[in-house]
Amino acid sequence: MEELIAVLRYFPLDPVTNPPTPIKKADLDKIARETGADITLNTINNKDRTIDGDVIREETMNSAIEEVSQEVITVSCGDETAFRSAVRALFKLYRAPRTVFGTWGSSKHGREIVYRLCDEYDGWY
């Protein structure tokens, strides 16, 4: 079975603004348990970023996508049904990543499935 990989990149204040749901490892673990997909969370804090309450400052013009401050949820699974269920559940909680590069690093087939699920429900429309 092909290993499907979805890399979902959420940039600062994405999940906390709308809906007001910060990404929590416990929520990801629950979705992983319920669906059977493997889900990991990686937090990237750019060393140049400053935070003062809700005010975040970071220069990203010449940064590689992977270096920009963000939370990266990676879903991987050999079973397409489980993979879809996991991505759907994540979209319900956090909506889909806002940008095209928000899925950078996904496998080709994984990204296609993510985009089909976005058409179904991405939380933004």
Place this chain on the structure above:
Amino acid sequence: MKILGIVGSCRKLGNTEILVKEALMAAQEEGAEVDIVRWTNYEILPCEGDAVCMFLGKDCKYKDRDGHDYLLNMMYEFDGVVLGAPCYILEVEAVVKQFIDRLFILSSRPSKMIGKPAAIIVPYATRGWTSYAFLQPTIVLHQLGMHIIDKQLIHIQAMSETAGDGLAREKARRIGKEVARAVKTGDHSYKGDPGVCPVCHERNIRIMSDNQTVECGICAIRGRLSIVGGKIKVVFPQEQLKWHRFAFESLYRHVTYEIKPSKDYFIRKWPALKQDRAKYKEFLDIDRKAGEVR
């Protein structure tokens, strides 16, 4: 105290021009120095989306070839704005949207209108054909960071008819006085119809695809809809309000995390995209001259 009247209408001495002038007369009575400009007298070329203003911090390629930069810098000389544009088919005249599309330049050259008061006047002819009349004027003023303090729809039919319509002129005068007083006092509280959205005061609420959530399409704040005593009630949680689409921090986040990193994406994708697009270059000639027979 300087107030600028902007006329987004081609028609000379039409209702929009008359109403904006009436507002400026009233502002003048409040002690304002006033001036007026007709946006449609200037060519505003369509944004080509090449993003050199965003990614390279350069001037727009059209800076000296059309009127957008001139009109934007002209606004910067003023402390308040009265924007008038006629509603044609559901929305105001296209010049307002043309102006908005070129505001990508603000990502590298921040607006100098932030926190200044503005008001909108929209004359229209047929009731029921104004659903999005305030949409583009609201977007342009919010994108510039201005505080909208009032909006008025003015029902009028014949050309220049407002010149003899006391009620229409009274509404325009109110707008002019309100903007002048807002500049003088610093009180930018909203004076118009409160609408449904507490930020932009519009009534264009979208029902999201979960069929549970509603959103102001302009401000992107989300809430819940309910029926209370037979009346529709929309409640937006307080914490949503400060994160509306045009709040400074929201725009900063948008530019920082959604626009700027796409430069890296373009650079990485470009070699493959060049190959992928080749066949579309050869297929049909979209840029043939108008009227040219194939």
